[in-house]
Amino acid sequence: MSDSAKNYKDTLTLPQTTFPMRGDLVENEPKRLERWESSGLYQRIIGRRREQNAPEFILHDGPPFANGDVHMGTALNKVLKDLVVKSKTMAGYTAPFIPGWDCHGLPIEFKVVKEAAGLEPAEIRRRSAEFANKFIDIQRNSFRRLGVFGDWYNPYLTMAPAYEADILRVFAKLVEGGCVYQSKKPVQWSYGAQTALAEAEVEYHDKESPAIFVKFPLQDVPQSVCALEGASIVIWTTTPWTLPANLGIAVHPEFTYVVGRFEKDGREEILVIVRELVEAFEQKTGFKLAKPLEEIRGREFDGLLAQHPFLDRTSKLILANFVTTETGTGAVHIAPGHGADDYVAGQQNGLAVLSPVDNEGNFTAEAGLDELVGKHVFKSNDRIIEILEEKGVLLGREVYKHSYPYCWRSKTPIIFRAVEQFFISLDTLRGLALTEIDKVEWLPAWGRNRIYGTVEARPDWCISRQRTWGVPLPVFFDENNKAILSADVARKVADLVETEGTNIWFEKTDAELAALLGLPANVTRCRDTLDVWIDSGCSHVSVLERHPELHAPADLYLEATDQHRGWFQSSLMMSVGWRGVAPYKSVMTHGFVVDKDKKKLSKSEAEKAGKPIDAAHFYNKYGADIVRLWVSSVDWQNEVPFGEELFKQVAEPYRRLRNTLRILLGNLDGFDPKTAPAAPAYTLLDRWILERLHGVTAECLQAYENYEFRKVFNALNQFCTTDLSAIYIDALKDRMYCDAADSPRRIASQAAMHEVFTVLAKLLAPILAYTADEAWEHATFTEGTIHEQDFPAANPAFAPGEATKTVERLFAIKSVIQTAIEGRIQAKEFTRNNEAHVTLTLPAEDEGMVSLLSDRDFATEFFIIAGLDVKWSDHLSATAAKTELCLCPRCRKHEPLLESGLCSRCDAVV
Known part of the structure; x- marks a missing residue:
């Protein structure tokens, strides 16, 4: 390269940004997470909305079971919840998220007893609690690492004494309503686990x-x-x-x-x-x-x-x-x-x-x-x-x-086996539950029929379990072995549990418990525990009613499709028994993660096949934002196909989105929105991209409101790939690099890019939680984190209008021009688009284009050619030939050159 060429390069305004091309997500995301948490970002977000008296939106977290690592099905669920919460927060709501865990039950006890036989009940419970706490920590770290915001160090746990006490109070209310009875009738019995089972088990x-x-x-x-x-x-x-x-x-x-x-x-x-x-x-x-x-x-x-x-x-x-x-x-x-x-x-x-x-x-x-x-x-x-x-x-x-x-x-x-068990009679609850189902919004709509059918056909609920790790069934038997079913006794047990925990039921003698509860000394306690679905089914009382920042009914429950006979249903039954209404206003159901053959992916089967399904494998290999982008790209209403090959495909749109943010930031180097003109002299392409941005913003805001995250992904991906990268940024390179840094049209384009970057970063923030915040931080004109911002509003000044109509016609013309140019390139008359001088024939209806196409600067920039002549005929056509103009050594365009050897624009700048 000659010295003069080097000097000319030094006169160009090339993009400059500190935002790196490579995300290095695996290394950098944990550092950003640490900054978010150490600065109290979640608390700041909630506090800001509270100061604004923003309306509340409560997504109630259905508790995952604390007995294993987070697999991709659980990750799908938690990230979907986070997409809802983050988008609601940026839409102007106070949207606190209190995560929780289901801690009792057969799976944990089964593993504990398997490891050591012959344990006393108190020891089984101690080890089960340790087991649950271990996996709560493991799962909490995974959910945090995935960028899910919430009150992670104040979660709700179904094994917490206050929570257990509320379960017993709900049970007391059901006893008071005459819903609980004892009977010897067939139940679904697991001889492997030696307990009765609920349908959901x-x-x-x-x-x-x-x-x-x-x-x-x-x-x-x-x-x-x-x-x-x-x-x-x-x-x-x-x-x-x-x-x-x-x-x-x-x-x-x-x-x-x-x-x-x-x-x-x-x-x-x-x-x-x-x-x-x-x-x-x-x-x-x-x-x-x-x-x-x-x-x-x-x-x-x-x-x-x-x-x-x-x-x-x-x-x-x-x-x-x-x-x-x-x-x-x-x-x-x-x-x-x-x-x-x-x-x-x-x-x-x-x-x-x-x-x-x-x-x-x-x-x-x-x-x-x-x-x-x-x-x-x-x-x-x-x-x-x-x-x-x-x-x-x-x-x-x-x-x-x-x-x-x-x-x-x-x-x-x-085996179906008749044993003495306790049941909840659904005769008193079913009718009200069915009525409430029709007051709830079910997403997708088929969820209504699924839960309606299961509630309608459900037999009485067997609620006693022959287990140790659970909430005790607060029932005593008299000397004739007749059950003492008393709401007052259940409430007294609840008060005792709230201060002492449920271990007291297993550690005290019958006589000691009787004395504490004011019962006759010769009574014996029931050794059964309550069905674990009652535990999680009472969360609307133990969580929504107990946390001052929450409310019942919740605005949304969001779980996988199996919860129509699980948590959605147990919560519904407990809620109509407790307060006479459903615990939720809306219920959103997502499909299971399945392999390419549409088979449900279980952790054990995936491990046998050597196909990792743990979320940690994927965020440690690709980064959490790639997992989040995958979640946003899937159709959650149906089964979600998953596999490493499918997952790798998500990395490509991520690179495209990241690169778009980087190009925008690079072109915004030196731009200060505070000193920019209040009414920039937007060119046609600027107005067009802002009109496109208006349409994309309106589409994404509506999609976020409807939880259609795939529409957001597709709209932003399409906008960045086609409108921004392939058309707008490509056409504006010459203007951005070669115009004087303070030229009105360059500053106008920077103003348009500033608007595009700001809107794009905010719309991406719920999905690419780490990357959008990183880009926001590298912009010289932003404050705070991206997650403390509001969503942009669609700008009515740029509702699709004349610019969109004109540019759409120009695209049609450009396609005809390009065909003509490619023919000449194939004939080896020249090698590049910008060497072409085009003769364009337009029909009469394009008469309005004449002034625009006569503008040499516009025509050569938009079509990326050396020159354009316009003629009129009855149809659209074009021919191309090699230009006779020389190449300007600074801007690399074929232009009339001055004595300096530069085109007039470059000469003025230099």
Whole structure:
């Protein structure tokens, strides 16, 4: 490079900024986080809004379980919440965020007991609390590192004594309302964890079960149905192990049943099968209907008795509308101790509740077969089938594949087992809950039907757990083992717990507790704990009502789709029981993180496959802002595909957004908005970019209000990639670098870029929490952090108008010009756009463009060419040729040169 060229370079106003091209997020984000926290940024943000008497917006944090690292599903949830809170804060709300953790429950106790068997209850609880606290710290650090703002060192914990006391007060209110009762009825029992389970603690997997056809000989048939003499009614079941508990057989009152002689390999049986399933029965068992004897309506079987196939007792035939003709025989084996429908039907027909199975899933002596006592029920299926065969009552068997409930923690299949438990009756709560559901805004709208259906169909809520790590069920038993269900006693226990903690329930003797509570000395305490869903379901009382900066109902609950039967529902039930209304005004549901095959990503499965899913892996490798940008880019309303390859793709738009901020800051070097003209002399391109900015701002503000973060991501990404980088900044390089630093059009463009940078940084702030603040800090004209700013308002002075219309037409013209130039470049007449002299032919409707296109400075800048001639015709066309003008050595444009060897503009500047 010659000395003169070097000197000319020194005369250019090249971009200057301290904002680095590389983010080095992994290294720099923790330093910025430390500055935010040490300066009390979160408290300043809340304090500023309070001073303004800003309206409140309360997003209530659903508590994650304190038993593992933060995986990407949890990160998705917490960052979505942060996008809501940050955008609401910048929109002018006071939006405090009190994070919380769910601390009690089976998963923690399961791990503690697994590590050391035979621990005393007090020791189990001590170790469980330590375990929970360990993971609270781990998760808190991950959420902080992700840039999530909140009162992190004053969270709510469901194991805090004050919180536990409020759980007991809510329980007392339910007792007072007559909602709590004790009963021996079937519950979903985990023999792996040895406790009853709530529906939300059950997951479904495919299972193969032995399905069998068994005959029950009818007894003492009345003469009115003489065709049944010597007949047997046939049942079909996928749970042979429940047959020892069989006390009845259900038929549908309106179905027609065939009584007929069936034959197989010389064996003859008179059997009763529902008409619609005779053919399927023949195919599966090999028994063919040789001779139909009679058809009988189901209601005629009511009250008849049948001989149990291998025990010395009879089974009662009853009527039930849940019987179907989809599978089986149209006659359903009823074991009231082993099924919800069976129990209800049994209660309606005077059947006993027999459940001869212990906590570990083994048969007890009540089963009536000595050889089965102590044997696990699932391991007894084969022997029971053998017994049926020996007794001559087995008619056929098959392998049946079906979806079956499993314990979510022990991963063992559950059994339905009748045990004495405490329940919340939903009869008093359901109607009000359903009414409240329709007062709530559900996002997406299908959430309404999902929770409405689960509440409508939900059986009474089994709330007692045979566990140690939880809130004690505040019930005592008198000398006759009758439960003392008292709201007053529950409130006294709550007051005691608030000062002493729940450990007192497990550490004091019955007599000591009785003395403290003013109860008779001979009472005994209940050893069960409350279902952990009651813990989190009471957070609207223990958190929203107890924190002065919060309010109930909350403005928004935001969790994954499984919470329609979990936290959303438990909170709803507890809230209508406590205050008669829903605990939330809006509920937002996001999908699960899934792999490329749309399978839900569990931590254990991901680890086995060598595919990391811990959030720490990704923010330690790429940076938290890349995680946040990923969250903003996904469609949270549906399942969210995730994998390292998909995640890497997010780095590209991040670099583009960062580079855009850097270019803007570089071009704003030396610009002082305080001394800039109040009414800059904006050129057409300046007005156009400000009109585009107005549209993008309006779109993003509306999207933030609707929680449509993907729209924000797409709008800003598109704006930066196309409008700013590819068009505006590219076209203005010559002006920004080569004009005099104080030229009116350059200063006007700096004023436009100042507006663009300020708006862009603020709109990006909720998403790129670290990067937007870093860019804000490197600007010479800003104060405070980006997170203490308000969102920009769309500027009505730049509502899309004449500039947008004109530039859109110019783009069409530019496309035609570019086609002409590319043809000449391919013919090797010249090599670069700015060597082209273009002859443009315009139709008459473009007459208004003539003055603009006659402006050489505008035409050569916008089209990046050497010169333009305009002609008129009936259509738009262009030709290009190599310019005869020389290259100005300073601005590198082909221009008429002066004696100095420079173009007139450069000569004046130099």
